[in-house]
Amino acid sequence: MIEKLKKLAKNFNVLVLDDENDVREGMEHLLKNFFNKVFTAPNGKVGKEILKTEKIDLVLTDLKMPEMDGITFSKYVKNFNKEIPVIVITAYSDTQNIISLIDVGIDGYILKPIKYEQIFSTLLKEVEYLYNKEFFNNSKLITHKAQHKDEIKSIIISILDFTPYPMYAKENEDVFFINDAYIDRYGLEADDEKCETKTIYDGIYIYRVKDE
Numbered sequence: 001m002i003e004k005l006k007k008l009a010k011n012f013n014v015l016v017l018d019d020e021n022d023v024r025e026g027m028e029h030l031l032k033n034f035f036n037k038v039f040t041a042p043n044g045k046v047g048k049e050i051l052k053t054e055k056i057d058l059v060l061t062d063l064k065m066p067e068m069d070g071i072t073f074s075k076y077v078k079n080f081n082k083e084i085p086v087i088v089i090t091a092y093s094d095t096q097n098i099i100s101l102i103d104v105g106i107d108g109y110i111l112k113p114i115k116y117e118q119i120f121s122t123l124l125k126e127v128e129y130l131y132n133k134e135f136f137n138n139s140k141l142i143t144h145k146a147q148h149k150d151e152i153k154s155i156i157i158s159i160l161d162f163t164p165y166p167m168y169a170k171e172n173e174d175v176f177f178i179n180d181a182y183i184d185r186y187g188l189e190a191d192d193e194k195c196e197t198k199t200i201y202d203g204i205y206i207y208r209v210k211d212e
Helices: 002-009 021-031 044-053 070-080 095-104 116-145 149-162 180-186
Strands: 013-017 037-041 058-062 086-091 108-112 167-171 174-178 195-201 204-209
Touching: 002 116, 013 021, 013 044, 021 037, 021 058, 037 044, 044 058, 044 070, 058 070, 058 116, 070 086, 070 095, 086 116, 108 116, 149 167, 149 174, 149 195, 149 204, 167 180, 167 195, 180 204
Parallel strands: 013 037, 013 058, 058 086, 086 108
Antiparallel strands: 167 174, 167 204, 195 204
């Protein structure tokens, strides 16, 4: 789980909000091992300014903070960009707040007392969403922007070279790229039966190993 999180999160930025310095600094120290950049704020008011000026892909916020609490800030994030996943740190006793957060559209919860396994599993779920969304958007760019097959193939190679998932690409029946993740696990021979297929362009296909 940890290695997968490292591979998927390395190109994303996270914003952490908590009014307790020790908690905030501890989370920053932990998340720097996974994310491209980690931004921190002691409350939602400061968090808003960071959100306006930096590229934030994921938000992790405590509920009880001065000046602007976690619920108010979560609403702001979803109004600012509903595609940014928001994970809330809350206590079992915050039943009413949890109900309010469901209405806001929060994406995940980390319950106190915080356990590392819960942090990693919750983050992985949201990072997988971000990664898959980015991959899908890149696939759309291929269709709309590339006019010739050579250009398309070049873009596919750059995408597959980035992904940690075992994948390869074909033009008709000919394999033109196998990524390192596939080679490391399965070698240089493509095996279509192991894979699910995505059609990218006329005669060009991407293969991804199932259950990876």
